[in-house]
Amino acid sequence: MKRILSTLIAIGFFYPASIAQEFRLNGFAGYLFDDHVDSYYSATEYFEGTIKGGFRWGLGVEYMLHPQYGIGINYFRQDTEVPLTYYDRGVKNRDFDLSCSWIMAAFTRYMKKDNIELYGGGELGAVFFGLDNSVSGDSESATKFAWGLNLGTNIFFSEKVGLKVQIDLHSASQAVGGGFYFGTGGAGTGVSSYSTIYQLGIGGGLVFRFPKTK
Numbered sequence: 001m002k003r004i005l006s007t008l009i010a011i012g013f014f015y016p017a018s019i020a021q022e023f024r025l026n027g028f029a030g031y032l033f034d035d036h037v038d039s040y041y042s043a044t045e046y047f048e049g050t051i052k053g054g055f056r057w058g059l060g061v062e063y064m065l066h067p068q069y070g071i072g073i074n075y076f077r078q079d080t081e082v083p084l085t086y087y088d089r090g091v092k093n094r095d096f097d098l099s100c101s102w103i104m105a106a107f108t109r110y111m112k113k114d115n116i117e118l119y120g121g122g123e124l125g126a127v128f129f130g131l132d133n134s135v136s137g138d139s140e141s142a143t144k145f146a147w148g149l150n151l152g153t154n155i156f157f158s159e160k161v162g163l164k165v166q167i168d169l170h171s172a173s174q175a176v177g178g179g180f181y182f183g184t185g186g187a188g189t190g191v192s193s194y195s196t197i198y199q200l201g202i203g204g205g206l207v208f209r210f211p212k213t214k
Helices: 003-015
Strands: 021-033 035-042 045-051 054-066 069-087 091-113 115-132 139-156 161-177 194-211
Touching: 021 069, 021 161, 035 161, 035 194, 054 194, 069 115, 091 139, 091 161, 115 161
Parallel strands: none
Antiparallel strands: 021 054, 021 194, 035 045, 045 069, 054 069, 069 091, 091 115, 115 139, 139 161, 161 194
16 A cells, blocks of 8 residues: 555655646545445355445546636545455355555546536546455455546635535446355355445545646
8 A cells, every 4th residue: 555655745746847737636525325235146156245335545647727616636545344244165254354546537527606616527447356255364355446426515715725525426337246255265165146246335535726826
């Protein structure tokens, strides 16, 4: 995670800022809601469970190429639990520890009136999963394609500092299933079908503006 954060900060400071009208730093904090995941491939290949909601935090760097358009890179982090029911030589129930690190390229459209900005945008990127089975001691990891949508408001208290309120949806395609979750180590014992994650989040944060100096 330290390497990811270092890369994000480096991009923010070493990007050729001369092309930007304004540079911004965004901080995020909020709550993610539960997401039910399931897949039924056969009587001996299935799973169902819940990716538990909870706290998520994030950081972002953004360049305002125009007062109404911004591009940037966001990093989000969530640590949660996943209670699952699945078949592995019999029906089993187990809780897994799951970490999610999202790195997303973002495009945002702004509408501004006085000290208030309304915005909406989209994101494309990847999510890095780390899964621990506390019972067996096994650990698994996976990287999946991800996308996101967001709507929000920035309320500026001064020229350089504002409050961010946001609702968003992030999704990882075919993120749940197979050896990634179960890691039993035996041929044919894992679930071969997959389920896509959809996580709805709500929260806020701070935005810091650094206007381009002439």
